[in-house]
Amino acid sequence: MSGKEIRRSMPLFPIGTVMQLTELTARQIRYYEEHQLISPARTEGNRRLYSLNDIDRLLEIKDLIDQGINMAGIKQLLLVKEQQESLLEQQAKSAKREVTDDELRKLLRNELMHSGRLNRSSLRQGDLSRFFH
Amino acid sequence: MSGKEIRRSMPLFPIGTVMQLTELTARQIRYYEEHQLISPARTEGNRRLYSLNDIDRLLEIKDLIDQGINMAGIKQLLLVKEQQESLLEQQAKSAKREVTDDELRKLLRNELMHSGRLNRSSLRQGDLSRFFH
DNA sequence: ATGATATGTAAGATAATCTAACATGGTTTT
DNA sequence: AAAACCATGTTAGATTATCTTACATATCAT
Numbered sequence: 001m002s003g004k005e006i007r008r009s010m011p012l013f014p015i016g017t018v019m020q021l022t023e024l025t026a027r028q029i030r031y032y033e034e035h036q037l038i039s040p041a042r043t044e045g046n047r048r049l050y051s052l053n054d055i056d057r058l059l060e061i062k063d064l065i066d067q068g069i070n071m072a073g074i075k076q077l078l079l080v081k082e083q084q085e086s087l088l089e090q091q092a093k094s095a096k097r098e099v100t101d102d103e104l105r106k107l108l109r110n111e112l113m114h115s116g117r118l119n120r121s122s123l124r125q126g127d128l129s130r131f132f133h
Numbered sequence: 134m135s136g137k138e139i140r141r142s143m144p145l146f147p148i149g150t151v152m153q154l155t156e157l158t159a160r161q162i163r164y165y166e167e168h169q170l171i172s173p174a175r176t177e178g179n180r181r182l183y184s185l186n187d188i189d190r191l192l193e194i195k196d197l198i199d200q201g202i203n204m205a206g207i208k209q210l211l212l213v214k215e216q217q218e219s220l221l222e223q224q225a226k227s228a229k230r231e232v233t234d235d236e237l238r239k240l241l242r243n244e245l246m247h248s249g250r251l252n253r254s255s256l257r258q259g260d261l262s263r264f265f266h
Numbered sequence: 267a268t269g270a271t272a273t274g275t276a277a278g279a280t281a282a283t284c285t286a287a288c289a290t291g292g293t294t295t296t
Numbered sequence: 297a298a299a300a301c302c303a304t305g306t307t308a309g310a311t312t313a314t315c316t317t318a319c320a321t322a323t324c325a326t
Contacts, residue, residue: 012154014313016176016282017145026283027304043149045312047283070302147282149313159314160273178281180314203271 011041011049018050022058029058035071037061037078144174144182151183155191162191168204170194170211 015026022029032038033048038057040048050058057078064074148159155162165171166181171190173181183191190211197207 012146012150014147014150014283017147021145025304027306030284031303043312045283046285047312065303147314158273160275163315164272176281178314180281198272 008052011051011054013050013055015048015050018055018058021055022062024058024062032058032061032071035075037071037074141185144184144187146183146188148181148183151188151191154188155195157191157195165191165194165204168208170204170207 013021015029018024018029019026029038030048033040038050038054038061040050040054043049060078061074064077069077146154148162151157151162152159162171163181166173171183171187171194173183173187176182193211194207197210202210
């Protein structure tokens with residue numbers, strides 16, 4: 001079942017393709033990398049190679065930027081969202097199993113600290129998935 | 134419902150990526166194009182750009198070559214398979230509608246002429262789809 | 267043995283990408 | 297208002313990827 005993750009994280013696209021798919025300039029894409037919002041793979045010849053996940057993430061970043069959020073903010077948001085997702089995944093995995101008190105505390109703390117608008121972008125997130133069946 | 138087709142026929146991959154995905158050399162890929170087994174799009178700068186469909190097709194070609202079939206044979210096979218698929222699609226589309234006698238005759242004729250092993254490769258065909266969810 | 271087929275390889279040209287540096291228009295901060 | 301900062305544009309020179317064309321070669325069929 002994690003084959004899907006492998007596929008989506010497979011580095012396939014050079015920056016030119018990513019530019020078209022995301023409508024971002026190369027400068028922007030590299031700038032976001034510089035600020036560690038993404039970390040694409042590299043070919044043997046040092047060319048960047050992006051995965052579907054990377055592209056989704058770039059679309060998300062674009063969305064957040066449109067909302068006026070700066071690099072630092074986006075970095076935090078993506079981080080929180082990541083752990084949120086891994087939590088949900090974990091929760092689904094052992095559906096019946098109880099969550100440890102510690103995990104629960106962390107989850108609640110995050111929900112409190114970063115409440116409000118946080119998942120608006122997740123509507124746009126799967127945007128790229130429309131390109132692949 | 135044809136959005137899927139659009140996605141799968143979207144030119145995204147440079148030849149380098151295709152080489153890795155198909156384990157064919159650039160020489161081979163261009164040679165097959167020369168013999169009109171595929172016709173990838175081109176970028177503004179004349180670089181070839183391949184779609185998911187193209188890559189599937191290359192995997193199919195590879196399979197047919199392994200079976201000892203030559204360019205001319207593969208060309209015909211792909212052609213027949215194409216019309217076969219469009220027929221099936223059409224058949225599914227107007228599921229209830231009767232097939233015209235003419236179409237039926239063509240379908241039967243093809244099944245007779247190209248019977249036997251013809252769909253063995255279609256097992257390998259969707260091979261690439263494992264890369265995308 | 268001859269010829270055709272599929273692929274390898276080399277050369278020179280062009281395109282795409284890389285890094286690094288400086289430029290710039292909008293925001294903040296002082 | 298001036299200074300500093302942020303996100304992006306632009307340029308330059310270097311490197312890698314791809315293109316076309318041509319010739320080489322091994323395998324297979326005639």
